[in-house]
Amino acid sequence: MTNLWSGEPFSWNFVTDLREMLAFEFMRNAFAAGTMIALVAGIIGYFVVLRRSSFASHALGHTGFSGAAAAVLVGVDPVYGLLLFTMVAASGMAFLGNRASNRDVEIGTVLAFALGLGLLFLSLYEGYATEAYSILFGEVLGISTSGVVFTLWAGFAVLAVVAIIYRPLLFASLDEDVAEAKGLPMLVLGLAFLWLLAVTITIAVQIVGVLLIFALMVTPAAIAVRLTTRVGTAVLASILIAVSATWAGLFLGFYLNAPVSFFITGIIFGEYIVIRGLGVLRESSYLQAVDAPEPDGVRALRNAAITAALSQVLLVGGLVALAVDLLAFPSAGFDPGALGSHATLAIALLVPGAALAAVSYLLYFTGFRKLATSSRDFTPPAFLTLTGILGLLVAVSGLGLFLGGIALSATGYALAPVAILFGVPMLGLGLVLSVIGLYGQALGSWRVGLRYREDELRSGAVLMAVPVVGNLVAFLGYRRALARGSPPEPSGRRVTPS
Amino acid sequence: MIASPALLPAAHPPVASLPRSGPPVIHAERLEVRYRNKLVWKDASFDVLPGEFVAVIGPNGAGKTTLFRMLLGLHHPSAGQLTIFGTSPRRGNYRIGYVPQRHTIDRETHLECDKLVRLAYPGARWGPGDRFAPLRWGPRLRLGAEREAAASALEDVGAYELSSKPLGALSGGELQRVFLAEALVGSPDMLLLDEPLSNLDLRRSRELVETIHGVVQARGVTTLLVAHDINPMIRCLDKVIYIANGKVATGRPGDVLTSESLTALYGVRVEVLHDSRDNIVIVGGEDERGEEGA
Numbered sequence: 114m115t116n117l118w119s120g121e122p123f124s125w126n127f128v129t130d131l132r133e134m135l136a137f138e139f140m141r142n143a144f145a146a147g148t149m150i151a152l153v154a155g156i157i158g159y160f161v162v163l164r165r166s167s168f169a170s171h172a173l174g175h176t177g178f179s180g181a182a183a184a185v186l187v188g189v190d191p192v193y194g195l196l197l198f199t200m201v202a203a204s205g206m207a208f209l210g211n212r213a214s215n216r217d218v219e220i221g222t223v224l225a226f227a228l229g230l231g232l233l234f235l236s237l238y239e240g241y242a243t244e245a246y247s248i249l250f251g252e253v254l255g256i257s258t259s260g261v262v263f264t265l266w267a268g269f270a271v272l273a274v275v276a277i278i279y280r281p282l283l284f285a286s287l288d289e290d291v292a293e294a295k296g297l298p299m300l301v302l303g304l305a306f307l308w309l310l311a312v313t314i315t316i317a318v319q320i321v322g323v324l325l326i327f328a329l330m331v332t333p334a335a336i337a338v339r340l341t342t343r344v345g346t347a348v349l350a351s352i353l354i355a356v357s358a359t360w361a362g363l364f365l366g367f368y369l370n371a372p373v374s375f376f377i378t379g380i381i382f383g384e385y386i387v388i389r390g391l392g393v394l395r396e397s398s399y400l401q402a403v404d405a406p407e408p409d410g411v412r413a414l415r416n417a418a419i420t421a422a423l424s425q426v427l428l429v430g431g432l433v434a435l436a437v438d439l440l441a442f443p444s445a446g447f448d449p450g451a452l453g454s455h456a457t458l459a460i461a462l463l464v465p466g467a468a469l470a471a472v473s474y475l476l477y478f479t480g481f482r483k484l485a486t487s488s489r490d491f492t493p494p495a496f497l498t499l500t501g502i503l504g505l506l507v508a509v510s511g512l513g514l515f516l517g518g519i520a521l522s523a524t525g526y527a528l529a530p531v532a533i534l535f536g537v538p539m540l541g542l543g544l545v546l547s548v549i550g551l552y553g554q555a556l557g558s559w560r561v562g563l564r565y566r567e568d569e570l571r572s573g574a575v576l577m578a579v580p581v582v583g584n585l586v587a588f589l590g591y592r593r594a595l596a597r598g599s600p601p602e603p604s605g606r607r608v609t610p611s
Numbered sequence: 612m613i614a615s616p617a618l619l620p621a622a623h624p625p626v627a628s629l630p631r632s633g634p635p636v637i638h639a640e641r642l643e644v645r646y647r648n649k650l651v652w653k654d655a656s657f658d659v660l661p662g663e664f665v666a667v668i669g670p671n672g673a674g675k676t677t678l679f680r681m682l683l684g685l686h687h688p689s690a691g692q693l694t695i696f697g698t699s700p701r702r703g704n705y706r707i708g709y710v711p712q713r714h715t716i717d718r719e720t721h722l723e724c725d726k727l728v729r730l731a732y733p734g735a736r737w738g739p740g741d742r743f744a745p746l747r748w749g750p751r752l753r754l755g756a757e758r759e760a761a762a763s764a765l766e767d768v769g770a771y772e773l774s775s776k777p778l779g780a781l782s783g784g785e786l787q788r789v790f791l792a793e794a795l796v797g798s799p800d801m802l803l804l805d806e807p808l809s810n811l812d813l814r815r816s817r818e819l820v821e822t823i824h825g826v827v828q829a830r831g832v833t834t835l836l837v838a839h840d841i842n843p844m845i846r847c848l849d850k851v852i853y854i855a856n857g858k859v860a861t862g863r864p865g866d867v868l869t870s871e872s873l874t875a876l877y878g879v880r881v882e883v884l885h886d887s888r889d890n891i892v893i894v895g896g897e898d899e900r901g902e903e904g905a
Contacts, residue, residue, distance in 0.1 A: 163720075163722075165719075280730070283730060284730040284731070287715070287716070287720070287722065287727060287730065288714055288715060288716065288727065288730075288731075288793070289715050290709075290711035290713065290714065290715075291709055291710075291711060291714075291731065291793065291794075293685065293702075294683045294685065294702070294703075294707070294709045294711070295703055295705075295709075295731070296702045296703015296704075297703075338721040338722075339721065341721075342721050342722055342723045342726075342775070342776075342777040343723060343726070344722065344726055347721075482775070485775075486772065486774070486775060489762070492758075
């Protein structure tokens with residue numbers, strides 16, 4: 114029996130580990146392909162869950178198995194066999210009729226036959242065991258550079274089509290009969306969706322294989338819909354779950370002696386269990402939130418203000434430390450692995466600062482959303498804050514790309530300049546969006562101040578242009594508003610329940 | 612087959628307030644329908660005037676939903692003539708708001724009500740339609756107009772406070788209100804409601820009918836409502852389309868819901884009884900065929 118910890122386990126120094134791992138081309142390939150696949154699977158998975166087509170997606174993977182086996186037999190890259198067979202099967206499902214993707218018995222029968230066929234093809238082939246193993250369970254560490262290129266192009270194509278048909282597809286998936294009466298092209302949309310699914314499955318099989326496809330295609334989205342009822346947020350959560358599980362799986366798979374597929378499915382399973390467990394708690398607290406959303410909202414805003422103040426202390430401190438470091442040691446450059454002690458301090462302050470900032474944005478968003486059920490004045494602040502959350506995500510991704518690109522440029526990796534090229538504008542855009550989020554928080558705080566007649570809160574809202582101070586003042590204002598319990602006189606157009 | 616005006620019982624005067632005038636919005640002449648080559652009903656001739664509140668009544672499988680599908684352009688008449696707003700029916704008619712009998716929405720639909728209503732905002736077409744609508748493919752451009760329309764539709768049906776609740780958490784009556792808002796969000800001129808009252812008890816049925824009647828009166832929308840039981844809506848009705856036994860009878864409720872008229876429709880003896888609270892009970896007819904009563 115092989116020891117799980119054999120080989121060289123990671124050192125817990127994340128930057129060093131990352132550099133060591135990314136020094137291998139196969140790991141860089143795996144990360145590039147894995148990220149794109151998880152991104153696409155997270156989005157398509159949302160529609161799979163909404164359309165209740167999880168079994169169909171499972172079956173498409175199995176049909177792909179016979180295609181991959183056939184391709185191996187005739188000496189072609191298995192990916193092309195997979196693509197052909199899944200596309201044909203997807204077309205068949207689309208033309209079978211409206212809810213064909215839910216016909217369990219028909220699909221199951223075809224599925225069993227496809228697996229049997231795949232077995233036949235593989236038995237005719239010499240290198241039976243290894244090929245079968247990698248198709249069934251995935252072999253992302255063995256992905257070739259041409260495989261990565263194919264995956265990236267296929268992923269971009271899926272993303273582009275989804276961007277175009279997103280809205281009608283969402284409506285057709287949600288309310289089929291009304292969409293049909295409204296004149297939406299149901300057959301075209303059904304076919305388009307199943308083709309997108311086929312392409313996504315084709316590239317995803319490279320990571321988790323046909324047998325484990327469910328973990329990447331369906332479970333992240335199934336977790337996401339339990340976290341939120343908003344479409345955009347759910348899709349985002351689904352992507353984040355899939356991508357983070359893939360990254361963590363690749364990292365653990367590199368350092369520990371077990372397959373990447375196992376870690377990915379294991380992480381996603383663990384998240385699912387946790388969310389299902391929390392769901393029971395959430396459902397009971399959800400009803401309370403509907404009864405009294407307003408004090409809940411103000412409480413969330415109070416917590417948001419103090420969290421924001423704290424995060425700004427850390428961020429300002431981190432930036433100061435970084436500036437001192439750059440002035441004192443100008444030759445150190447940007448390489449995070451080579452930074453001196455000041456920079457280490459800066460990172461130690463900046464990372465928790467950014468994390469706290471994200472938490473404060475989320476709290477502000479929650480608070481404004483709850484208040485929006487009482488008065489529609491709070492819908493724009495909630496929307497702007499949500500934009501800010503997106504901005505934070507974009508900024509962090511941009512920063513990651515930028516720093517990663519810098520770190521990799523030393524190794525001469527061809528994609529390093531591209532990462533820097535994309536990282537800088539993403540960082541800029543993200544920061545602009547984050548500032549829009551800050552404006553939303555100030556606007557919302559001002560409106561809460563008006564609603565509760567708390568001048569302190571309104572001063573705090575204006576002062577939010579100044580780091581730390583504004584949020585501290587707003588925190589005091591929110592505390593007093595919370596102590597009042599309810600606004601002096603109800604305003605807004607809300608219809609009181611009869 | 613419509614009873615003569617002399618037989619009119621004056622028990623149920625409609626409480627209508629809008630003027631029902633102008634050319635008919637629906638005109639059917641000697642209409643015949645087949646479903647999978649089987650005759651559903653034939654020889655139907657009727658008009659629906661602008662602003663009328665019409666009940667479509669009849670036993671299960673009589674062809675009530677088929678009438679709606681024809682008006683929506685999803686099913687074609689096998690004979691006769693049918694016009695809606697002066698032209699033949701076609702799919703994707705933005706002037707019609709439709710609430711089907713079954714939705715693909717259940718307990719597992721973790722999505723906000725508001726989103727469903729906003730998705731139904733018009734323009735869900737390949738390109739600009741009859742009335743210029745922004746392209747709804749890809750990023751949404753007129754976010755504000757859409758949000759306003761959805762909020763006002765939800766408010767009109769008394770479901771504004773449900774906006775951010777997940778669809779899967781709603782009760783049957785709440786869900787019907789949200790579906791109504793979904794149908795109303797494009798400001799249609801006609802509403803087709805297929806069995807909105809099924810699974811609701813009599814009190815909730817009456818409440819929902821009152822909501823529907825109020826909003827269609829305010830917005831001047833012609834409404835056709837399929838139902839099994841006519842009693843929850845008896846006070847709002849302008850017209851009844853009674854489908855049974857492969858035939859269609861149309862007229863004011865007092866004209867159609869008489870023993871004579873329904874006996875002629877079913878071809879067997881049917882009695883229409885009135886209780887002290889103006890409820891109607893129809894005896895015979897469907898009982899003879901082993902089907903449920905109207």
